[in-house]
Ligand SMILES: Nc1ncnc2c1ncn2[C@@H]1O[C@H](COP(=O)(O)OP(=O)(O)OP(=O)(O)O)[C@@H](O)[C@H]1O
């Protein structure tokens with residue numbers, strides 16, 4: 001029986017989809033004005049594991065993860081760069097997709113963008129105004145009237161009176177109440193904008209998720225997820241908007257992942273204390289990064305450190321070692337082992353326990369291999385690989401994986417490939433000095449390049 005910790009009720013609950021066999025999942029995605037960092041990787045991987053596991057449980061999952069492609073930070077960055085905001089967002093959406101592919105994150109079923117759903121957003125705001133849940137400000141702005149929604153605070157457990165205490169309405173807004181939040185913002189000079197009944201403007205952040213989730217998944221759906229910081233106010237506001245608009249219960253289960261932290265602070269672009277996914281992947285393999293991200297419960301905070309990533313790499317070495325040299329055979333069920341793994345995952349996606357079950361399995365593969373030989377160990381090894389795959393792990397060739405770490409030069413295969421790509425680019429740019437420099441640098445690290453036509457291969461000396 002799958003249990004999910006529901007942030008709405010603050011307890012683990014039996015997971016019962018609204019329609020038997022079907023799961024509708026919505027996760028708040030990135031604001032695309034920069035490269036994704038490891039904090040973003042955690043949301044991507046945590047919900048990728050949820051997505052994979054629900055499917056493994058035989059459920060048909062519709063997974064929606066939005067892209068916030070219009071927002072103050074995006075406009076500010078585009079202005080700084082002197083580029084069109086759409087050019088900026090397109091670049092970072094492509095980069096995000098590259099990072100996802102590199103990390104083995106499966107693409108969601110739908111990836112709606114805010115800018116492609118403006119009519120739906122406007123329609124929702126109009127309904128909210130009609131129903132008396134939203135009002136127009138003085139200059140083309142529209143606000144949600146928090147006092148019109150008695151359930152406000154039910155997700156975050158906050159009381160409206162407490163929230164209001166100490167808040168004051170800023171003089172320059174036309175909000176009636178400091179808790180009211182913006183649904184539509186009037187366009188400022190030179191900013192991207194869309195026509196609306198309230199004049200040219202753009203949507204607030206909260207309304208985009210209400211509009212896109214409802215459009216694709218319906219008024220009510222199963223699971224809504226996102227980072228812990230989104231619980232309040234973003235998700236609280238989504239509930240208010242959606243339930244006020246449709247009169248129906250919005251999402252049944254709310255899942256929030258903990259932060260990736262650095263020195264006990266949230267890894268964040270605004271704080272500048274971040275490591276991008278692509279930078280980390282220059283040194284560590286994607287599976288090691290995934291392993292690190294799921295090595296503790298998705299709800300707990302997780303501190304980033306090179307020690308943890310090294311430990312993740314060694315842990316994977318042990319699992320790959322068990323698979324090495326064993327013939328690949330078709331996976332068949334092996335209940336005694338599978339049950340442990342499934343029981344762990346059924347317990348609110350307890351990946352730490354699920355990984356522990358993989359180590360037990362690896363130990364037994366080794367034992368069988370030593371006592372009875374490779375052929376006998378093969379079915380158990382196939383099971384290990386299969387269960388690892390449900391977490392997006394153990395999908396590499398064991399020999400290659402283990403060879404990666406073998407170099408004493410500190411350069412793994414991915415790092416060498418990256419250098420080769422850099423050299424190909426340098427040659428294309430006719431920067432022969434740089435191209436030779438890279439060849440020499442690799443040579444010094446014990447790696448020899450061999451050019452054959454346009455192909456470059458490498459070997460360790
Ligand atoms: N350090 C982190 N650890 C875990 N999840 C995070 C972290 N930073 C952002 N997220 C999550 O990533 C998703 C996308 O977030 P978004 O693009 O809005 O970034 P953000 O929270 O504004 O990050 P930043 O503060 O770095 O700009 C959200 O679900 C958010 O909660």
Ligand SMILES: [Zn+2]
Pocket residue numbers: 027028029209226234
């Ligand atoms: Zn959202």
